[in-house]
Each structure stands twice: as C-alpha cells, then as structure tokens.
Amino acid sequence: MAKLYFRYGAMGSAKTLNLLAAAHSYRQQGKKVLILKPELDNRFGNLKVKSRSGLEKDADILIGPDTQLTLDHLSHLNGILVDEAQFLTPTFIEHLQQIARDFDIPVICYGLRTDFRTQLFAGSKRLLELADEIDEIKSTCQYCNKKAIFNMKLVDGKASLDGPNIQLGAEESYVPACASCYEDRVRGMKSSKSRRAVEESEAVVATI
Amino acid sequence: MAKLYFRYGAMGSAKTLNLLAAAHSYRQQGKKVLILKPELDNRFGNLKVKSRSGLEKDADILIGPDTQLTLDHLSHLNGILVDEAQFLTPTFIEHLQQIARDFDIPVICYGLRTDFRTQLFAGSKRLLELADEIDEIKSTCQYCNKKAIFNMKLVDGKASLDGPNIQLGAEESYVPACASCYEDRVRGMKSSKSRRAVEESEAVVATI
Amino acid sequence: MAKLYFRYGAMGSAKTLNLLAAAHSYRQQGKKVLILKPELDNRFGNLKVKSRSGLEKDADILIGPDTQLTLDHLSHLNGILVDEAQFLTPTFIEHLQQIARDFDIPVICYGLRTDFRTQLFAGSKRLLELADEIDEIKSTCQYCNKKAIFNMKLVDGKASLDGPNIQLGAEESYVPACASCYEDRVRGMKSSKSRRAVEESEAVVATI
Amino acid sequence: MAKLYFRYGAMGSAKTLNLLAAAHSYRQQGKKVLILKPELDNRFGNLKVKSRSGLEKDADILIGPDTQLTLDHLSHLNGILVDEAQFLTPTFIEHLQQIARDFDIPVICYGLRTDFRTQLFAGSKRLLELADEIDEIKSTCQYCNKKAIFNMKLVDGKASLDGPNIQLGAEESYVPACASCYEDRVRGMKSSKSRRAVEESEAVVATI
Numbered sequence: 001m002a003k004l005y006f007r008y009g010a011m012g013s014a015k016t017l018n019l020l021a022a023a024h025s026y027r028q029q030g031k032k033v034l035i036l037k038p039e040l041d042n043r044f045g046n047l048k049v050k051s052r053s054g055l056e057k058d059a060d061i062l063i064g065p066d067t068q069l070t071l072d073h074l075s076h077l078n079g080i081l082v083d084e085a086q087f088l089t090p091t092f093i094e095h096l097q098q099i100a101r102d103f104d105i106p107v108i109c110y111g112l113r114t115d116f117r118t119q120l121f122a123g124s125k126r127l128l129e130l131a132d133e134i135d136e137i138k139s140t141c142q143y144c145n146k147k148a149i150f151n152m153k154l155v156d157g158k159a160s161l162d163g164p165n166i167q168l169g170a171e172e173s174y175v176p177a178c179a180s181c182y183e184d185r186v187r188g189m190k191s192s193k194s195r196r197a198v199e200e201s202e203a204v205v206a207t208i
Numbered sequence: 209m210a211k212l213y214f215r216y217g218a219m220g221s222a223k224t225l226n227l228l229a230a231a232h233s234y235r236q237q238g239k240k241v242l243i244l245k246p247e248l249d250n251r252f253g254n255l256k257v258k259s260r261s262g263l264e265k266d267a268d269i270l271i272g273p274d275t276q277l278t279l280d281h282l283s284h285l286n287g288i289l290v291d292e293a294q295f296l297t298p299t300f301i302e303h304l305q306q307i308a309r310d311f312d313i314p315v316i317c318y319g320l321r322t323d324f325r326t327q328l329f330a331g332s333k334r335l336l337e338l339a340d341e342i343d344e345i346k347s348t349c350q351y352c353n354k355k356a357i358f359n360m361k362l363v364d365g366k367a368s369l370d371g372p373n374i375q376l377g378a379e380e381s382y383v384p385a386c387a388s389c390y391e392d393r394v395r396g397m398k399s400s401k402s403r404r405a406v407e408e409s410e411a412v413v414a415t416i
Numbered sequence: 417m418a419k420l421y422f423r424y425g426a427m428g429s430a431k432t433l434n435l436l437a438a439a440h441s442y443r444q445q446g447k448k449v450l451i452l453k454p455e456l457d458n459r460f461g462n463l464k465v466k467s468r469s470g471l472e473k474d475a476d477i478l479i480g481p482d483t484q485l486t487l488d489h490l491s492h493l494n495g496i497l498v499d500e501a502q503f504l505t506p507t508f509i510e511h512l513q514q515i516a517r518d519f520d521i522p523v524i525c526y527g528l529r530t531d532f533r534t535q536l537f538a539g540s541k542r543l544l545e546l547a548d549e550i551d552e553i554k555s556t557c558q559y560c561n562k563k564a565i566f567n568m569k570l571v572d573g574k575a576s577l578d579g580p581n582i583q584l585g586a587e588e589s590y591v592p593a594c595a596s597c598y599e600d601r602v603r604g605m606k607s608s609k610s611r612r613a614v615e616e617s618e619a620v621v622a623t624i
Numbered sequence: 625m626a627k628l629y630f631r632y633g634a635m636g637s638a639k640t641l642n643l644l645a646a647a648h649s650y651r652q653q654g655k656k657v658l659i660l661k662p663e664l665d666n667r668f669g670n671l672k673v674k675s676r677s678g679l680e681k682d683a684d685i686l687i688g689p690d691t692q693l694t695l696d697h698l699s700h701l702n703g704i705l706v707d708e709a710q711f712l713t714p715t716f717i718e719h720l721q722q723i724a725r726d727f728d729i730p731v732i733c734y735g736l737r738t739d740f741r742t743q744l745f746a747g748s749k750r751l752l753e754l755a756d757e758i759d760e761i762k763s764t765c766q767y768c769n770k771k772a773i774f775n776m777k778l779v780d781g782k783a784s785l786d787g788p789n790i791q792l793g794a795e796e797s798y799v800p801a802c803a804s805c806y807e808d809r810v811r812g813m814k815s816s817k818s819r820r821a822v823e824e825s826e827a828v829v830a831t832i
C-alpha cells in the first residue's frame with residue numbers, strides 16, 4: 001500500500017518548485033509519473049504548472065468535475081503529483097486515496113492549507129482528513145523572519161478580509177505571514193509586545 | 209511569540225501519556241504549567257487526565273462553554289497543555305492561539321484528527337487551520353503493522369459507521385486502523401491486493 | 417521491509433516514557449514486542465526500564481558485548497524497542513538494521529543525540545547513519561523556554577566539560593539546554609544579546 | 625536566537641533546488657540572503673550552485689580552509705543558505721552555529737547524510753551534533769519505490785565500496801537507494817524475502 005501525502009505551505013513556499021523537482025527525480029530514474037492540476041487554476045494557460053522561480057512544465061491531466069483516472073493512466077505508473085490541491089473536490093481526493101491504497105501508487109498533493117480568512121479550503125480539509133503523511137513546506141513571513149503560516153490578501157497594499165476565497169490570476173495580492181503580522185495587519189492591532197506591556201494590568205477577558 | 213502546537217494521533221497513540229510526560233518535564237524544571245481538558249470528557253471523573261498506561265493527573269481547568277483564561281491563570285505561566293483537544297470549540301482554540309501569540313506562552317494541544325467516519329472534529333479542524341506546528345503521534349494499526357491513521361468504531365466487534373461522532377465512556381469500541389484495514393472492515397471489501405489481481409483488466413471507473 | 421527508527425531527545429525529554437507507551441500500545445493490541453537495553457545502564461537495577469515520571473517495566477534482554485538476537489526472539493515478533501540506544505555498539509545497531517530490513521520487524525531506538533561536550537555517542541552516530549526515520553522528542557531548556565538540544569553536565573551546580581562521556585548513576589548532574597544557555601554557562605560568556613550590542617563594531621573574526 | 629538547520633537527503637533529492645527556491649523566496653520578499661558553498665565542489669565552475677533540474681545561481685561566497693564571515697557579510701542579513709554542507713569542516717559549522725545563535729540569522733545547510741559506505745561526512749557529523757532542526761528531504765530509491773536513505777557508488781554500472789569518499793565531477797556514478805536495494809547490490813545478496821524463506825530454520829547468528 002502506497003501513501004497519500006499532503007505537503008502544505010503558505011503562498012510563496014515553493015510548493016510548485018518542489019513538485020517539479022519531484023517530477024524531475026522520478027523521470028531521471030526512468031520512472032513514470034503523472035502531473036495533475038485542477039482545471040480551475042488557469043493562471044498560466046490551462047496546462048502549465050509554473051513555479052515563481054521560473055521553472056515550468058505541462059500538467060498531464062487537468063482535473064475537471066468529472067475527471068477519473070483510468071487503468072490506462074495507472075498502468076506502470078510510479079507516482080502521481082498534484083499541484084494546487086486545495087482546489088480539488090473531496091470526492092477527487094477520495095479517488096486519489098483509493099489509488100494510493102489499492103494500486104500501490106504514491107500520490108503527493110501540494111497545496112495551501114487555508115484561505116486568507118484562515119479557513120481550510122475544501123480540498124485541504126479532505127486531505128488533512130485522509131492523508132497518510134502531512135508535511136509542511138516552510139517559508140518566512142513577508143514582514144519578519146518568523147515562519148509564515150497564514151496567507152494574507154492585500155488590496156492596494158492593505159490587508160483585506162473581503163471577497164471570494166478563490167480568486168486566481170491575482171497572485172500578487174496574497175502574501176505569506178506569521179500569526180502576529182497577520183493579526184497586526186488584519187485586525188489593525190499594535191504589535192503583540194507593545195500590547196502586552198499596555199495590557200498587563202487588564203483582564204484578558206476584556207482584551208480578547 | 210510562542211507557538212500553538214497540535215499533536216494529533218489515532219486512538220491508543222499515547223497522546224495523554226505524552227501530555228503527562230510534558231507536564232512532568234515542565235514541573236521538574238520548576239516551571240509552571242496548566243493542564244486543561246474539555247468538560248465534555250468525563251469518562252474518568254471530571255478532572256482526571258488519565259493515560260491507558262495507568263499514569264494520571266488532575267486537570268487544572270475544565271473547559272466549559274464560557275471558560276476564558278484570565279491574567280491570574282497566565283501570570284508566570286510557562287506552558288499550557290490541553291487533552292482531548294478535538295472536543296474544544298473553534299472559539300476556544302482562537303483564544304488559545306491568542307494566548308500563545310500575545311502572551312508568549314506555548315500551548316500544546318493533544319487530540320484526535322478525525323472521527324470514526326474520517327471527518328475532522330470541530331476542534332481538530334480549527335487547530336489544523338491555526339496551529340504553528342502540526343505533529344503526528346504515531347501508532348500502529350490494530351490489525352497489521354502499518355501506521356494507524358483512522359479510528360474505527362466497533363459495535364459487537366464489527367466496524368460501524370452509525371451513531372453520533374462524540375460518544376465517550378465507550379472507549380473500548382474504538383480502534384486505530386490504517387487506510388487498508390479501515391476500508392476492508394468498514395466497506396466489507398477484500399484486501400487491496402487480491403482486488404488488484406482480480407480487477408487488473410477492468411476499468412478503474414467501474415471498481416471505484 | 418520494516419524500518420529502523422531513531423527517536424532522539426535531550427535529557428528529560430521523556431524518551432523512556434515514550435518507549436513504555438509504545439510497548440503498552442503493542443501489548444494492548446495483542447502484539448509481541450521486545451524491550452532491550454544496554455547492560456551498561458544499570459542505574460535502576462539491571463533489567464529495569466524506568467521513566468522519571470514513575471512508570472517502569474522490565475527489559476526483556478540486556479545487550480552485552482556478545483548479544484545477538486536469535487530466531488527464537490524474532491519469531492512472531494511485531495516490534496523491538498531499545499532504551500538508551502546511544503550506548504549500543506555500531507555492530508549491534510547494524511544487527512538491528514538487518515533485523516528490520518530482512519525480518520520485517522520495526523526497530524525503534526530511543527536515545528540521546530550527543531554527550532555533554534556536544535559529541536555524538538558511538539551508538540547515536542551509527543543510528544544517525546543507518547536509520548530510515550530520524551525523529552526528535554522535544555523538550556524545553558532548563559533555563560529558558562526554548563527547545564533543548566544539548567545536555568549540560570553540572571558539577572556542584574556549575575557547568576563542566578570534564579570527565580568521561582559515560583557516567584551513569586549520576587543523572588541529576590545532567591540538564592537539557594538550548595544552544596544559547598549551553599554556551600553562556602559552558603563558556604562563561606555573557607548572553608548573546610548583550611554581546612551583540614557590545615561587539616557590533618568589532619570584526620566577527622576577532623570575536624569568534 | 626535564530627536556528628541552525630540541517631536538511632539532509634540522498635543523491636538526487638533536489639537539495640540544491642530547495643536551496644535555490646529558498647533563496648528566491650527571500651529575495652522576492654526584499655530580504656538579503658547569502659549563498660555559500662565549499663570550494664571543494666567545483667563541478668560546475670567555482671561559483672555555480674546548480675540543480676539537476678536546470679535551475680542555477682552563483683554562490684556569493686566560496687568556503688575555503690580559512691574563510692570566516694565578517695560583519696560586512698552579516699550586516700542586514702536575513703538568512704544564510706549553504707549547499708553541499710557535508711563537505712564543510714567541523715570548525716566552519718561551529719562558526720555558522722555561532723552566527724545563528726549570536727547574530728540571530730537563520731542558517732540552512734543542505735547536504736548528504738552519508739557517503740557510499742554509509743559513513744557520515746565530517747560536515748554532516750558536526751551538523752547532526754549541533755543543528756537545532758534536522759529535516760529530511762525525501763526521494764525514492766533508484767530501484768524500487770521505497771524511500772532512498774543511502775547513496776550507492778556505481779562503477780561500470782556495478783555497486784562499489786572502493787575509492788575515496790569525496791570524488792566530485794563524477795556525479796553520474798552515485799545513485800540513491802533504500803536499505804534493501806543497497807544491501808542487495810553492495811553485498812551481492814539475494815532479496816531479503818527469498819533469504820527469509822530459505823533461512824527460516826537457521827539461527828540468525830549464522831546468517832548475519
């Protein structure tokens with residue numbers, strides 16, 4: 001039984017570059033690998049899987065509402081790599097889990113954990129429920145040197161909580177942030193340290 | 209800024225023993241630590257935090273619908289440990305995240321990832337969205353030697369998908385399972401290997 | 417093929433408690449598990465495997481210079497757990513790796529990474545070379561809230577770099593420390609922050 | 625205090641690509657990062673840091689026997705990335721640890737764990753002793769679908785244990801392998817499964 005992997009990371013954590021590197025390694029070893037991406041993500045042209053670093057490759061399959069992998073796809077296959085997996089449907093993720101489990105083909109899904117309101121995407125949720133291995137691809141906060149865990153939406157350079165949670169083609173308006181910098185900018189609060197000094201004498205209940 | 213940790217594991221993965229070990233280490237170093245548990249979990253008496261291995265300790269605070277930690281609790285505090293964190297409300301988890309972030313107190317939450325229908329608990333969901341670090345506490349499947357990732361409900365020794373997702377005091381009826389053994393028992397299917405041999409010539413679409 | 421695991425942690429990180437928890441889980445599932453410990457470690461009586469939290473159990477086998485596991489030991493065995501693995505010989509670790517690989521029995525070794533002079537133990541070195549999985553069991557520094565990565569030797573309450581690297585029965589004289597607190601105490605240096613302010617204008621070459 | 629990271633992986637695990645991705649992320653955020661590599665590694669021209677996937681960048685500093693980073697290097701620096709860190713001297717790794725600890729600059733070292741005889745390199749050894757975080761960059765075995773943990777040397781397509789442990793410019797003669805495939809090819813043994821069947825009745829002592 002092969003495993004279903006979820007490798008999650010914030011915006012700009014080089015998830016796609018990791019996927020392309022994995023694809024490269026498989027192929028260098030003479031192994032057959034399929035690259036999938038959701039139809040939804042057509043920022044770079046339908047089939048393009050493109051890393052911000054410049055590296056790119058074409059996906060083998062675009063996943064639409066009715067896509068199912070067939071024995072033709074799975075025959076002699078050594079691995080499946082999925083880009084932008086947060087946009088997959090729960091049903092397709094169950095399909096991938098079944099392939100890993102019953103056909104002994106490792107499936108590695110790369111994607112965001114949460115949207116800019118810190119809510120799981122539908123695909124991320126099902127992956128966090130079903131994955132055999134959950135790994136983080138780390139990156140640093142846009143504003144400090146701590147690890148980024150959230151994705152902040154910027155409209156005209158200011159943090160925003162408005163709009164739909166899927167809005168592609170506007171990648172430049174999302175930045176990775178740690179919990180403090182996210183809170184500071186989204187809630188318009190002062191930095192936690194200055195707050196702490198100020199509020200030391202007040203009830204937590206009041207400040208929360 | 210301290211971190212919010214989610215250490216998840218299947219039934220029987222010694223999550224509570226890990227919590228008690230962490231509490232012991234803190235106290236051995238002369239550090240102050242708070243142990244919390246949801247009011248809901250009253251299997252062993254209201255305050256008892258009890259590992260299946262026999263070790264136990266009293267929780268300092270039972271978390272009810274209106275519980276909020278105050279400055280009295282947080283003053284000179286070095287850590288917060290939470291048992292059965294899957295049963296917390298999203299609101300209380302946001303409260304914990306704020307404490308880690310703004311009061312620089314590490315918060316370590318131990319809990320199940322999913323219920324016996326492979327769905328996230330409300331508490332696990334919010335933790336998977338907000339945690340700075342997500343770690344797995346590993347254990348083995350009840351039926352084979354692979355890693356357990358799911359929790360299976362047994363009624364009269366048989367896998368079941370019926371009933372509410374929170375049912376305490378009946379701990380003996382949940383067992384840890386890997387994806388294959390879960391599938392075999394819950395769906396009543398044959399083992400993946402024999403299936404594979406049989407179905408090699410059929411369309412995946414048909415078999416899934 | 418099963419795996420060889422090395423779960424390393426500093427003094428007081430509850431390694432032994434983790435081992436006892438794993439043994440408990442195996443046995444609760446009706447699985448057969450062997451607990452091994454090096455003969456060398458006779459602090460608690462020859463066979464005793466004892467956690468600082470109070471929990472204890474007898475080891476099944478004491479590993480001496482000529483110990484080899486036989487088919488009698490390995491027959492119907494589901495797992496091998498090793499306490500204080502840093503004291504094993506490289507040869508015995510190769511023996512364990514072979515058992516995991518050729519007999520499909522997972523071997524989980526718990527031990528320290530380095531001695532009080534930040535040098536690998538002979539057993540830890542071979543484990544770090546051969547292990548399929550290397551996991552950290554985390555704990556906090558004795559002096560601050562950061563993660564402990566080193567073990568500091570205390571003689572009359574003061575950090576020391578003298579003496580043999582194996583000295584058992586004197587457990588109270590070792591404490592876990594982060595890199596800063598270790599450096600401060602072992603080298604007698606000021607805290608890195610004050611140093612930094614002072615030396616900001618000097619060449620690093622001179623200060624290192 | 626920032627951390628010293630060791631991200632180890634077998635040949636072909638895209639360590640360099642990970643480094644280049646990290647450098648890209650830092651610079652995209654307007655942060656200053658230094659890329660270092662040992663002088664020793666001059667396969668692609670002295671300064672070139674080149675991934676097998678095609679991506680490449682120039683290193684900022686070549687580390688020779690007397691290299692020390694100065695305040696000029698460290699001023700306003702947000703991160704240090706080191707390629708082929710297994711070839712560093714223990715002294716230089718202590719230098720890097722000091723920079724992370726005292727100058728609050730994260731240092732991320734990428735490198736091999738062991739040579740083709742499964743022995744730690746001098747640089748890997750010191751990193752495994754001092755690193756605050758040890759992470760694995762995973763890749764698959766050249767011969768099967770399991771995780772690669774060793775590096776096998778091939779001479780005329782056959783596994784070899786001869787020669788110096790540093791031999792650059794001949795990259796094509798090293799391949800990643802799991803423990804079983806390494807053993808099978810290096811020791812010329814049969815696969816563990818067939819061995820097991822044959823030897824079931826013999827003493828392990830005799831077969832090991």
